[in-house]
Amino acid sequence: MEVKDIKIKSMKTEDFRDNESLQKYIDELEKGGFGIKVAPLDKVINWGRSYSVWPLTFATSCCGIEFMCVAAARHDFARFGFEVTRNSPRQADVIFVSGTITKKMAPVLRRLYDEMSEPKYVIAVGGCAVSGGPFKSSYHVVDGVDKIIPVDVYVPGCPPRPEAMLYAMMQLQRKIRVESIFKMPKNPENGSVILSKYNSDGTLVTPASETKQIEEGGAE
Amino acid sequence: MEKTLKMIQSVSSSCTKIDAADVMVSVDKKDLHKVCEALYKDGWDYLINLTAVDNVENIEIVYHISKSSDMEKFMVLKTNTTDVENPIIETVSDIWKSANLYEREAYDFFGVRFLNHPDMRRLFLRPDWVGYPLRKNYDNTPNEGIPSKVHDMDACEDVPSITLDRHGEIVENHTKLFGRNEYVVNFGPQHPSTHGVLHLRVSLEGETIKKIDPNFGYIHRGIEKMMESMTYPQMLFLTERLDYLCGSMNRHALCMCVEKAMGLEIPKRAEYIRTIFDELNRIASHLIGWACMCNDMGSITAFIYGMRDREKIMDIFQETAGGRLMTNYYVIGGVAQDIHPNFVNRVKEFIPYLRKMIKEYHTLFTGNPIARGRMINCGLLKKEDAIALGMSGPNGRASGWHCDVRKIAPYAAYSEVDFKEILHDGGDTIDRYMIRLEEIEESLKIIEQLIDKIPEGDFRAKVPAIVKVPAGEYYQRVENARGDFGVYLKSTGDKSPYRIKFRSPSMVAVSGLDPICRDTKIADLIMIGGSLDYVIPCIDR
Numbered sequence: 001m002e003v004k005d006i007k008i009k010s011m012k013t014e015d016f017r018d019n020e021s022l023q024k025y026i027d028e029l030e031k032g033g034f035g036i037k038v039a040p041l042d043k044v045i046n047w048g049r050s051y052s053v054w055p056l057t058f059a060t061s062c063c064g065i066e067f068m069c070v071a072a073a074r075h076d077f078a079r080f081g082f083e084v085t086r087n088s089p090r091q092a093d094v095i096f097v098s099g100t101i102t103k104k105m106a107p108v109l110r111r112l113y114d115e116m117s118e119p120k121y122v123i124a125v126g127g128c129a130v131s132g133g134p135f136k137s138s139y140h141v142v143d144g145v146d147k148i149i150p151v152d153v154y155v156p157g158c159p160p161r162p163e164a165m166l167y168a169m170m171q172l173q174r175k176i177r178v179e180s181i182f183k184m185p186k187n188p189e190n191g192s193v194i195l196s197k198y199n200s201d202g203t204l205v206t207p208a209s210e211t212k213q214i215e216e217g218g219a220e
Numbered sequence: 221m222e223k224t225l226k227m228i229q230s231v232s233s234s235c236t237k238i239d240a241a242d243v244m245v246s247v248d249k250k251d252l253h254k255v256c257e258a259l260y261k262d263g264w265d266y267l268i269n270l271t272a273v274d275n276v277e278n279i280e281i282v283y284h285i286s287k288s289s290d291m292e293k294f295m296v297l298k299t300n301t302t303d304v305e306n307p308i309i310e311t312v313s314d315i316w317k318s319a320n321l322y323e324r325e326a327y328d329f330f331g332v333r334f335l336n337h338p339d340m341r342r343l344f345l346r347p348d349w350v351g352y353p354l355r356k357n358y359d360n361t362p363n364e365g366i367p368s369k370v371h372d373m374d375a376c377e378d379v380p381s382i383t384l385d386r387h388g389e390i391v392e393n394h395t396k397l398f399g400r401n402e403y404v405v406n407f408g409p410q411h412p413s414t415h416g417v418l419h420l421r422v423s424l425e426g427e428t429i430k431k432i433d434p435n436f437g438y439i440h441r442g443i444e445k446m447m448e449s450m451t452y453p454q455m456l457f458l459t460e461r462l463d464y465l466c467g468s469m470n471r472h473a474l475c476m477c478v479e480k481a482m483g484l485e486i487p488k489r490a491e492y493i494r495t496i497f498d499e500l501n502r503i504a505s506h507l508i509g510w511a512c513m514c515n516d517m518g519s520i521t522a523f524i525y526g527m528r529d530r531e532k533i534m535d536i537f538q539e540t541a542g543g544r545l546m547t548n549y550y551v552i553g554g555v556a557q558d559i560h561p562n563f564v565n566r567v568k569e570f571i572p573y574l575r576k577m578i579k580e581y582h583t584l585f586t587g588n589p590i591a592r593g594r595m596i597n598c599g600l601l602k603k604e605d606a607i608a609l610g611m612s613g614p615n616g617r618a619s620g621w622h623c624d625v626r627k628i629a630p631y632a633a634y635s636e637v638d639f640k641e642i643l644h645d646g647g648d649t650i651d652r653y654m655i656r657l658e659e660i661e662e663s664l665k666i667i668e669q670l671i672d673k674i675p676e677g678d679f680r681a682k683v684p685a686i687v688k689v690p691a692g693e694y695y696q697r698v699e700n701a702r703g704d705f706g707v708y709l710k711s712t713g714d715k716s717p718y719r720i721k722f723r724s725p726s727m728v729a730v731s732g733l734d735p736i737c738r739d740t741k742i743a744d745l746i747m748i749g750g751s752l753d754y755v756i757p758c759i760d761r
Contacts, residue, residue: 057412060439061757062464064416065508065545069534072527087412100757104346105417105438107370108409132362134457137449138442139353139360140345147366159545 002026006177008050008170010080016171026178042180049093050173051081053121056092058112060099063126063159067098075162080169089115094172097151098159100128100135101142113149119179123168124151127158134158224262224295231258243295244693252299253310256283260315263287264295265607267312269695269723270322271708272330274356278302279332281309282708284695284723288607288621291628296695301332308382308390311337318610321731329354329444333382335390340380344437344760347377353445354719360445397433398423405742409438413516413746416756418730420745427741432734436727440760447720452478452552452687455720460546462722463758465505468497469700470722470758471550476631477696477707478552481689487678490554495633496567496670497537497549498698499663503574504533505701506614506656506663513653513750514585517594522585529577536566552687554680567671571664578657586654595650599736599748602647609735610728613703615752618655619647625699637669649744652751688715702726702753722761726754 003019003026013019059067070077071085078084086092089112101109113122124145127133132143145151152175155168224243232251247255269284283297301307311334313319323334324343331352333340342349346367351358377397385391398404398421407420414420417438423431443462447455459474460467472494479486511526534544540560541549549556585591606616612623624641626634642658644651691713697706703725710719729752736752737745 058410060417062461062545065464068508069527069531073524074528074531085412089410100439100441102438102440103367104344104440105409106366108417108438111370112410134461135441135443135446137362138446139358139362140440140442141362142366143362161544 050176053093056095057085063098066159070162094121097129097145098125121152123153246298249299256312267316271721272326273719279307307332310335317608344440429737439757443761463755466700468501473698473707481694488675489677491632492674502701509753516750553683599649614655618644618651620645649751724758727759729754
């Protein structure tokens, strides 16, 4: 599948800036037998899914105010299908991690993520959630929320403008469009099923654990 | 002030006067409690701030005290202990209620234990945290470990405290936070109405609240420790991230603190611009406060309206400063760049617009009989309680306490404008609700008086390339949208501070939740919390 086949109502494909990385993502999925050809039924389902992504009301600090602005009158993310925020993780599809995640908050965020039902997505909003941001050198801050939960879209900024968040939402919609909810991605080498976000022992695949494995392998 | 000094000397022989200009008194730790009691009886009933400082050879506790009846009076009391390994100092939380949380904070950051304090738990960090981060010998390099288990949800948490027995020996006591038969509900840290990540443990009897125990630290970012290794211009950026809704005002406090210490003269133009920006920021903050409070009470319309009108202020900020929420506009010596040519016109257009809108808010929501029925006589805070808790700002003024720093110790251009300090005397939720809308109108009045009079000239004073603050201790207060915000700065003459502490008006607001909410219904907790309008990252820092 090509990136240009993903049609989003609000923006043209060529207006998106990082189509290459999305193409790479699609290629990876195809290698795993995930989205070789999106079936017509998938297309219909994905169309529906991508326009009804409901975020969880979650904010820890400053970026939360900009998140409120996106939800409120002027920017109004309901236009893009992000309709309403949900207060319970059970009812939410996407979690906007807006704000710094501290060592004390990290397990709470992880629990919230675990409580959300699949399929679920994560958008890391702001410098703090992306990498620790201005608080990277602090003793009590998690440097990057991807150490705890897998992240789908990163939005840099301190805090990001509402427009940047809308852009991130549309990127997420495009990602949703290429998935198939009927197929499980397979490992191209041995044909075993790879669960999207879990390791074989049931633990979560996080970039941190992946890099660790790579580093260990390199040392040998 | 001489009288006060004599009074202290009559109580304690160890008292020494440190500074001639402000009253800065040092007492021996043995006499501390006696002196504080005498001060309280003399009318010094408002403890503004309590800070610990690690001087390596000793640990110092600094008290900033004022009189609620005469708020211009201000004094600094100090005591210290040379026992750095196991510092113990007598508590003053039985004299000033507001000391309760400050002393817990000092324990959390410095390991100072307070004798007779009822509750010596950590305030911000997890109970299993090792070390006291603001000590000078603490290794603050970020460590890799991320805890995987949620702590602090246990209602049967152990509450340690230390007292003296009859032989004068120190004994450790342990009690439980809640009784075995109490019904405790966890409220937060993830809850849409906690205005951040606040965790409350609420003990209920049926629907009636019996006790609230706030649990902070879910957004403790270690700002104060980070600042100890930053230069002054770098520090400014983090002040806006404390209480992001009134970022400009917080930044103003630190700028003024450094400017005063360096003896910098600020151009008139910069002072006017800063005042206008502060007031615009106050309006934006009160609008969010109002919008969120109404949202908490179930009125989505109010939320949408408040956020809509706030966007107009964001536009003005953005045009001049470049930022929306974080303006990053004030710098040491003035402002970063001159105002945009459109600034004056935009502000002038905005004033009548918002006046019209506030009328609409009143018709839409203030007059709503359901809202009034819920708010009137609910969540009462008496004036004495407000003072004892140190609850300044709009919350204190709703209880009739004259505590506006803009009036008490005018800074920037506030001495040149004519405005009213809004005072209510009911102290219930509707008073706290009304005071915010009325303060918006006063802020508009201030802006109206200043906007045509912005003087010509420089917008920034000449500042040395490397900002160094002369050795000494400084305290600067400003009135931010939540109350009395303060910066305590201790410098050794270096380019970064030795110790910096921010006095958070939100922390005292949350400490007031327990006395205010007792014997009200749990549904009202949300509304009362909304009316107190606290911002959690300012508490946790």
